[in-house]
Amino acid sequence: MSTADRPAHFDRTHTDDLIAFLGAAPSPYHAVAASAERLEKAGFRRVLETDAWGAEAGGRYLIRGGALIAWYVPEGAGPETPFRVVGTHTDSPNLRVKPIPDTGSSGWRQVAVEIYGGVPLNTWLDRDLGISGRLALRDGTARLVQIDEPLLRVPQLAIHLDRAVNEGLKLDKQRHLTPIWGIGEVTEGALLEYVAGRAGVAAADVAGWDLMTHDVQPASYLGRDRELLAGPRLDNLLSVHAGTAALAAAATGDAPLAYIPVLAAFDHEETGSESDTGAQSPLLGNVLERTVYARGGTTEDRARALAGTVCLSSDMGHAVHPNYSERHEPGHHPMPNGGPILKVNVNNRYATDGVGRAVFAAACEKAGVPWQTFVSNNAMPCGTTIGPITAARLGITTVDCGIAALSMHSARELCGAEDPYLLASALKAFLEG
Secondary structure, three states, X not given: OOHHHOOOOOOHHHHHHHHXXXXXXXXXXXXXXXXXXXXHHOOOEEOOOOOOOOOOOEEEEXXXXXXXXXXXXXXXXXXXXXXXXXXXXXOXXXXXXXXXXXXXXXXXXXXXXXXXXXOOHHHHEOOOEEEEEEEEEOOOOEEEEEEEEEEEEEOOOOHHHOOOHHHOOXXXXXXXXXXXXXXXXXXXXXXXXXXXXXXXXXXXXXXXEEEEEEEOOOOEEEOOOOOEEEEOOHHHHHHHHHHHHHHHHHHHOOOOOOOEEEEEEEOOHHHOOOOOOOOOOOHHHHHHHHHHHHOOOOHHHHHHHHHOOEEEEEOOEEOOOOOOHHHOOOOOOOOOOOOOXXXXXXXXXXXXXXXXXXXXXXXXXXXXXOOEEEOOOOOOOOOOOHHHHHHHHHOOEEEEEEOEEEOOOOOOEEEEOOHHHHHHHHHHHHHHO
16 A cells, blocks of 8 residues: 555554654553653643542543553543443563673673563564663652663574574573673672663662663664554553553543543553552552542442443454464454454453444444454464453453554564554544443
């Protein structure tokens, strides 16, 4: 499809903003900060979990570590008013810094890392890596740090020293994934000293940290007609960005809201969601319950509100791979720029059922965007999302959706340049009800 032939509904400014969002969000902590910044521009205000919450209309958000929950209470909403929830996650597979990071071998200075999530290890070889995350200070505050410079590199063994590499590369996670960052004697505390200095604090003031590596190459359009988007952390910051845009637009639009729109961006989905900021935590349930009670509701009102609530779990899905098409379900070949995908698995690895399908189809129809369906090949194990967890934990109707992509979980992923806008449009229509 040429640029001149692009459909009228494609808005490149959304994808341009997504590229900026990806650059500003190399860690989950940065992702929630970038999302909060956009919500504040739309009139949302931050609340603390330790404070009492009021019943007044308006937009609110809270941040806990790498998770963000945001919601908008429309005028006239009662305590029994149901919610429309967009669920996403802020974390991506990567290499994370170990508690004692300074190491080395054979005259090289290196940084000890631990594998986070399901990482295709070879995609992290020979890439220029920066460091990002947060520093926990002794005064109880936290400081975000983002070093977007070529600081680390995991060098691949030269083919001259491994002539059989093209017959099958096997990487040892402990021995072969340790990045280098200099030459010379290993000095204990050197990495922390450097990172703290870049964050503008003294190393002695740092009591703990959550640091990780990221590819410093920015996201960019790809292809002759710039119809594709290549970049890091598309899984699942693309959905976080789309959900943020959809919530802000729903809150500031003219459409009357029959539901309370919510964005739930969890951390730790890539490792099972079992944390205080993951989808298995009571975080979302507590927020929804507290908003009911803040509006004068009772336990009965809470039950009524949840009974009418629907969640769209938005996470990246698989486009058909042209070099491995036999690994896909023959009748379901999602393509980039074909619109959002509905993800279905009868074994409940995805939460979609017939009722949820109808909700998703209605949202896409209202938004005027095309949509597709993804089902795994029966011979290939199916991944999962926060969808089934949310459905089981809260007892609410949940639908799994996303957009079609290649290279999922790689250091850089690939999707259609139109799909982020199409997804955000569908999510906005869903939140508006």
